[in-house]
Structure formats: structure tokens, C-alpha cells
Amino acid sequence: xxxxxxxxxRSNALSLKxxxxxxxFLNNLDAPSQIIDLSELPPDFAFSALYxxxxxxxxxxxxxxxMKDSDKFVYIVPEYNGSFPGILKTFIDGLEFPVSFxxxxxxxxxxxxxxxxxxxALSHLTDIFNYCGMHVLALKPKLAxxxxxxxxxxxxxxxxxxKELIEMQARQxxxx
Amino acid sequence: xxxxxxxxxRSNALSLKxxxxxxxFLNNLDAPSQIIDLSELPPDFAFSALYxxxxxxxxxxxxxxxMKDSDKFVYIVPEYNGSFPGILKTFIDGLEFPVSFxxxxxxxxxxxxxxxxxxxALSHLTDIFNYCGMHVLALKPKLAxxxxxxxxxxxxxxxxxxKELIEMQARQxxxx
Amino acid sequence: xxxxxxxxxRSNALSLKxxxxxxxFLNNLDAPSQIIDLSELPPDFAFSALYxxxxxxxxxxxxxxxMKDSDKFVYIVPEYNGSFPGILKTFIDGLEFPVSFxxxxxxxxxxxxxxxxxxxALSHLTDIFNYCGMHVLALKPKLAxxxxxxxxxxxxxxxxxxKELIEMQARQxxxx
Amino acid sequence: xxxxxxxxxRSNALSLKxxxxxxxFLNNLDAPSQIIDLSELPPDFAFSALYxxxxxxxxxxxxxxxMKDSDKFVYIVPEYNGSFPGILKTFIDGLEFPVSFxxxxxxxxxxxxxxxxxxxALSHLTDIFNYCGMHVLALKPKLAxxxxxxxxxxxxxxxxxxKELIEMQARQxxxx
Numbered sequence: 001x002x003x004x005x006x007x008x009x010r011s012n013a014l015s016l017k018x019x020x021x022x023x024x025f026l027n028n029l030d031a032p033s034q035i036i037d038l039s040e041l042p043p044d045f046a047f048s049a050l051y052x053x054x055x056x057x058x059x060x061x062x063x064x065x066x067m068k069d070s071d072k073f074v075y076i077v078p079e080y081n082g083s084f085p086g087i088l089k090t091f092i093d094g095l096e097f098p099v100s101f102x103x104x105x106x107x108x109x110x111x112x113x114x115x116x117x118x119x120x121a122l123s124h125l126t127d128i129f130n131y132c133g134m135h136v137l138a139l140k141p142k143l144a145x146x147x148x149x150x151x152x153x154x155x156x157x158x159x160x161x162x163k164e165l166i167e168m169q170a171r172q173x174x175x176x
Numbered sequence: 177x178x179x180x181x182x183x184x185x186r187s188n189a190l191s192l193k194x195x196x197x198x199x200x201f202l203n204n205l206d207a208p209s210q211i212i213d214l215s216e217l218p219p220d221f222a223f224s225a226l227y228x229x230x231x232x233x234x235x236x237x238x239x240x241x242x243m244k245d246s247d248k249f250v251y252i253v254p255e256y257n258g259s260f261p262g263i264l265k266t267f268i269d270g271l272e273f274p275v276s277f278x279x280x281x282x283x284x285x286x287x288x289x290x291x292x293x294x295x296x297a298l299s300h301l302t303d304i305f306n307y308c309g310m311h312v313l314a315l316k317p318k319l320a321x322x323x324x325x326x327x328x329x330x331x332x333x334x335x336x337x338x339k340e341l342i343e344m345q346a347r348q349x350x351x352x
Numbered sequence: 353x354x355x356x357x358x359x360x361x362r363s364n365a366l367s368l369k370x371x372x373x374x375x376x377f378l379n380n381l382d383a384p385s386q387i388i389d390l391s392e393l394p395p396d397f398a399f400s401a402l403y404x405x406x407x408x409x410x411x412x413x414x415x416x417x418x419m420k421d422s423d424k425f426v427y428i429v430p431e432y433n434g435s436f437p438g439i440l441k442t443f444i445d446g447l448e449f450p451v452s453f454x455x456x457x458x459x460x461x462x463x464x465x466x467x468x469x470x471x472x473a474l475s476h477l478t479d480i481f482n483y484c485g486m487h488v489l490a491l492k493p494k495l496a497x498x499x500x501x502x503x504x505x506x507x508x509x510x511x512x513x514x515k516e517l518i519e520m521q522a523r524q525x526x527x528x
Numbered sequence: 529x530x531x532x533x534x535x536x537x538r539s540n541a542l543s544l545k546x547x548x549x550x551x552x553f554l555n556n557l558d559a560p561s562q563i564i565d566l567s568e569l570p571p572d573f574a575f576s577a578l579y580x581x582x583x584x585x586x587x588x589x590x591x592x593x594x595m596k597d598s599d600k601f602v603y604i605v606p607e608y609n610g611s612f613p614g615i616l617k618t619f620i621d622g623l624e625f626p627v628s629f630x631x632x633x634x635x636x637x638x639x640x641x642x643x644x645x646x647x648x649a650l651s652h653l654t655d656i657f658n659y660c661g662m663h664v665l666a667l668k669p670k671l672a673x674x675x676x677x678x679x680x681x682x683x684x685x686x687x688x689x690x691k692e693l694i695e696m697q698a699r700q701x702x703x704x
Contacts, residue, residue: 010227043223046263051186081273082307083300086266087222093262103666115496119471120307124259124300126658127651130666131258131296138631138658144467279490291672295647302482303475306490314455314482320643362579395575398615403538433625434659435652438618439574445614472659476611476652483610483648 002026002033002173003070007077007088009039014146015076017155018111022074025170033074036063038087046090060094067095072173073106073134077125079118084125092128101132107173108140109166117142137172141165178202178209178349179246183253183264185215190322191252193331194287198250201346209250212239214263222266236270243271248349249282249310253301255294260301268304277308283349284316285342293318313348317341354378354385354525355422359429359440361391366498367428369507370463374426377522385426388415390439398442412446419447424525425458425486429477431470436477444480453484459525460492461518469494489524493517530554530561530701531598535605535616537567542674543604545683546639550602553698561602564591566615574618588622595623600701601634601662605653607646612653620656629660635701636668637694645670665700669693 004026006019019035026033042048042059049057055064067073077084095101108125110118122140129136141162143149149159157163180202182195195211202209218224218235225233231240243249253260271277284301286294298316305312317338319325325335333339356378358371371387378385394400394411401409407416419425429436447453460477462470474492481488493514495501501511509515532554534547547563554561570576570587577585583592595601605612623629636653638646650668657664669690671677677687685691 009223043220046222046266047185047219080269081265082304083265086262086264086269088262089257089259089265090222090262093256097257115467115469116471116494117467119468120303120475123472123475123651123655124303126654127296127300128258130654130664130668133666135663135666136658138661138663140658142468291643291645292647292670293643295644296651299475299479299648299651302478306478306488306492309490311487311490312482314485314487316482318644361575396571398574398618399537399571432621433617434656435617438614438616438621440614441609441611441617442574442614445608449609472655476655479648479652480610 001070002031002072002074003066004033004035004074004076006035006037007075008085009041009087011039013039013078014111014152015078017152018076018109021155021157022076022109022166022170025167029170029174031174034066036066038091041091045094049094064095067100071104072176073104074173075106075108075125077108077110077118077121079110079112079114079116079121082120084118084121089128098133101129101134104134105137105173105176106134107137107169109143109169110140111143111146113145113147115144117144137169137176139165139169139172141169177246178207178248178250179242180209180211180250180252182211182213183251184261185217185263187215189215189254190287190328191254193328194252194285197331197333198252198285198342198346201343205346205350207350210242212242214267217267221270225270230270240271243276247280248352249280250349251282251284251301253284253286253294253297255286255288255290255292255297258296260294260297265304274309277305277310280310281313281349281352282310283313283345285319285345286316287319287322289321289323291320293320313345313352315341315345315348317345353422354383354424354426355418356385356387356426356428358387358389359427360437361393361439363391365391365430366463366504367430369504370428370461373507373509374428374461374518374522377519381522381526383526386418388418390443393443397446401446406446416447419452423456424528425456426525427458427460427477429460429462429470429473431462431464431466431468431473434472436470436473441480450485453481453486456486457489457525457528458486459489459521461495461521462492463495463498465497465499467496469496489521489528491517491521491524493521529598530559530600530602531594532561532563532602533604534563534565535603536613537569537615539567541567541606542639542680543606545680546604546637549683549685550604550637550694550698553695557698557702559702562594564594566619569619573622577622582622592623595628599632600704601632602701603634603636603653605636605638605646605649607638607640607642607644607649610648612649617656626661629657629662632662633665633701633704634662635665635697637671637697638668639671639674641673641675643672645672665697665704667693667697667700669697
């Protein structure tokens, strides 16, 4: 089971649409997957599910268990202020350590309205996941100017290079 | 007015103690300062004060205004999972852009229970602040094994090198 | 005196052309400058001017002195293999430490044939210069797809945004 | 065949000693290996073996071929000026791209006289290798204060934690 994390809690986020698009690529490879949408996290989880409260928030525990039970992950990461969204790191800070990460494998996808495609965000996340003992696939597509390169209504990527990169990454993750 | 940000919402955090210690160093330089303690943020601010809710959370707006009105900052940054706490980035994601950052100046201090002193966290934050247009002082003390190097009760740094680095950084920030 | 470093030893490098373009911007601000072209380094300097040979290569010492005597720098950084050219870091490794860096100031410009504009290179260099005690200007133009955005013959930038960013950065460096 | 790269051209480098120590760990796992010592590179290779000279330096071509023929690598990386040695990146810049990297696997080890253990160097290198299409093992031992933690004469690591980390990493690389 591959878990796809839509890396923001913004409503109607393109990250969530891209998560569903990624899921279709995985379906084509007969790889079962599920999506975790950070917009569904309990709104106060940063205060009720971390540190000494760790494990005590029943709603957050459902997400925690899903993450603990998965061996492979796809992180869909929008660029906020030159890096990943804070909420994504807070989510990571709330997971059981190191069992949620150690010797697991993940694929990272960056997206941005601007021209950088979240390149620095993916670099920062690689540092974090490697620190936590999780291997990161070398290929990390950086989907710059995402709005011009997807059909938001149909939930399709229109840029053929972007499509090819994601297909390649999905295949690599399944084989990783 | 220099604003010191205690970079975590963990209760009784060493970051808050270090913020108060840093404030004493600034007092000695006759530099007025205030502390923002992230543990006092509204618990659901990640969902009620960002994106389309930006500016609508009155409690969060008080913090926003303080950040907007300051020109210089000290960030006290504990190491969580090989980087900064997610809550700190979420706080940054909630600030008014770019007016809270552009052409302002900041000093970064890292701390960790382990041996790294939040080195990668400070690198990631530098990327973020530079992206936002804020200059970062080159000197970034990395206070590794912080518990062995401070008197937690008396709120004093006991390691003379750590003390010297912070004194030097505080002086540089005032002159920056 | 501002020293502009053309960050590669490749012959006829675009970095050198951009260094001359940058110099014109500085001329317009009445800021005197000089260019150091890494293609003019002694070819074996990595073996004859570093470590225990430090200071013994007379040809390299000329560059060393120029760097030691300057207070402000512009680094023109092409993207090689996802970061800066190795030769640029070797050049830095050969400089007198810390007097060539400590409390000095620099501006970084990235360029690439591809779409990233050397973003990671500039992040890595910022880490290095901050470690060495040199302040880095927050604004770091990333000149992606440089060949399509300059007139190589006339040595002019044609992309108006790129021009504006460099003008702004040059002004900031002079005032830094 | 695993290739171990001693990541500096400094004579009598600790990196070379650590490369030999690492080789013993691989021997214990019956994993054949060879060492590339950057101090044996042709002194002018940065000018005679890169860019338009690529492939024309017969001495450098021997190293190039070894790198092209290997599937797994160990990089022993000393900390120079807050990152990896420039010579190491220049060596990488001289390799055949992408065939020397694509879908290959590597392990990174950092060392430093100081307390950081080349943490940033390993982060920067991870960015570079991932860009080049090479997977990097998550576990990256950071051997801080290396001189106090090894017996230089006997070429042995004395710090039991360092030993354990390298043993673990070597095992993971063989299985990667």
C-alpha cells in the first residue's frame, strides 16, 4: 500500500488534485494506494497531538496509524515561502518516530505557481526524511507553473514532460 | 524593537528559556526587545488564519502585527526531525507577505539535545528568509547538547563558548 | 572596490560575459569593480596552492590578495550538476581564512541553461559563505534558460525581469 | 564492485585512512571494493579534462572509467569551509553524465575536525547526486572531531558509536 500525502491544508488545493492524478498513474501500474489529505487533519493537532500529547488525539491517531502501516509514500509538496508548507512538517513532527520512517521509501513531487517548482522544498524534505532514516528516490519532479501545465477541471497533467516524469517516478517507486 | 521568536509550541520549552536569556544579552546592549512565544498561538491558527482566512483570526492578528512592526528578529530554533519545528514554518506561512520580511534583518540560533545544534534547520530557514527578502546574519550559533550547557533553573548558559557566540551575535544584530 | 567572480574556468563562459554585464550595472552606480575570471587560474592550483602549499603559488597569490583586499563581492554562478562548479569551491578553499570572508558582504547570481537557475547552487554557497562569516544579500537572481534571455554577442540581458533583478541587487550591494 | 572515493587531494588525508578502514568493513561482508584517491588525480585535470576537453585526458580517463563501471559508491567527505572539498565536486564535474550516476547507489560519510561532522557537506552532496539520478542511502554518519575518535597510526576507529554506524551503513549499502 502506497500512501500519497497531499502536503497542504489549503482548501481545494492543487496538491490534492495532483494526489488524485498520481493515484491514477499508480492504478495503471496495479499498485494499490490511499490519499492522506492534510486539510482533513484536526485543526488543533499541532497543540493536541504532539510532544507530551503524542498519541492522545484519537482523530490524529487514525492518520498516525496509516503512516505507520505504510512502507512507501508519495509526498505532493507545494512551494510556500521558498520551502514546504509548515503544516506538512508539523504533520511529520506528530508521527511516531522512528517506526514511521526507518528503512521506508518515498517519492517527492514539487509544485509551484512560480518558476522554481519547489526545488528547495524538496531539498529540505530530503534532509528531513534522510535524518529520519527514510530513503528518498533520486528523481524528484519539480512541476513549475503548475496552473499552466494541468487541466484543473479534468484533473489531468497537460505538459507531456511532467507526465513522463511522474510516470517514470511512479514506476521507480513501485520497484524501489 | 527586536522581536525574539521562541520557535516551538512545546510547553516549558528550552527555546523559551533561551529567548529570555537572549533578551538579557540584548538588555545589556540597551536594545529593547519583546518575545513571541509560539506556544501562545491560537491552537487552530493553521486552519483559521492562513490562505483565504488570512487576516481573519483576531488573536493571530496580534502576532501578525508585532511581526509586521518589527525590523529585526532573533529566531530561537530547536531541532525537530532534522530541521525546524513545523509550527515555526506555519507561523511564517501566516504572516503578511512580503511586508513582514522584505529588507528586514534576523539572527538565527539553533539548539538541540543531540550533537548537531540544528545546523540543517538553520540552513533551511536561511533559504526561506532569503526567499522572503530578509537578510540573515552570517553567524548562527549552533547550541548542541543544550541541556548539558545551560543551567535550566537559573536560565543561564554555562558553556563559555556558547555565551561568547550569542553575545557576539547580539552585538552584530544591533549593528546590522 | 567590488570584486566580481566569474565562477567557472570553462572557456568563453557565459558567466564571464555576465560578469562584464554586471560590471556595467555597477559602473552606472559609480561603483568601482574588478573581475576575477577563474579560467585564468594556474591550472594546477588545486595541487600547488592549497593545504600545506597554501601561499606558495605566486600566480595564485595574486588572486588571493585581490580577494583579501576586497570587502564586497559578486559571485556569478553557473549550475553544474545541480550545484556550483567544483572549481569555484576549490578557489574558495584556496583563500586565506577567515580574513578573506569575515564580516564581508556578497551578492550571488545564478545562471543555467535549464529551468532551475542554479537555485540549489546559491543555497549551498550561502551555507558556505555564512559558515565563513560573510553576509549574503537575500536577493539572489536565478537566471534560468540564460541563453534565451541574453544577447550573447552584444553582451546584454534581454529579459526585462532579469535586468530589473540585477539592477536592484547591484544597488542593494552598493548600499549593503 | 564498490568504489570508495577519498574525497580530498590533501596529502596524508584522514579521508584516505578512513577509506581504507571502510574497505575493511566491506571485506568483512565479502563485498569487493576499490579506492579512488583524489590526491592521485592529474594536477591540472580541472583544466585538461572538463568541458570541451572532456575525455581527452588519458590519465583522468582511467578514473572516469572506474566510476562508469561501478554501481555502488562510498564517498568519504571531509568538511572544508562548511561543505565538501571543491576538488571532489570538480572530480564529479569531470565524470561522464548521466551514465556515471543514473540509477546507481551511494553511501556518504562525513568527517570533520570540528563538531559538525560535515553535515551540510552531506546535504549538499545529496542534492547533487539526486540531481544526477543517483540514490543516496538515508544513513549518513557524521564523524565529528575525527582525530579524537580514531587511532590514526593503527587506522582504526576507536569511537564505538562511529564504528557501529559505519558497520550498519556498509551492510545497508551491500543490500541497497
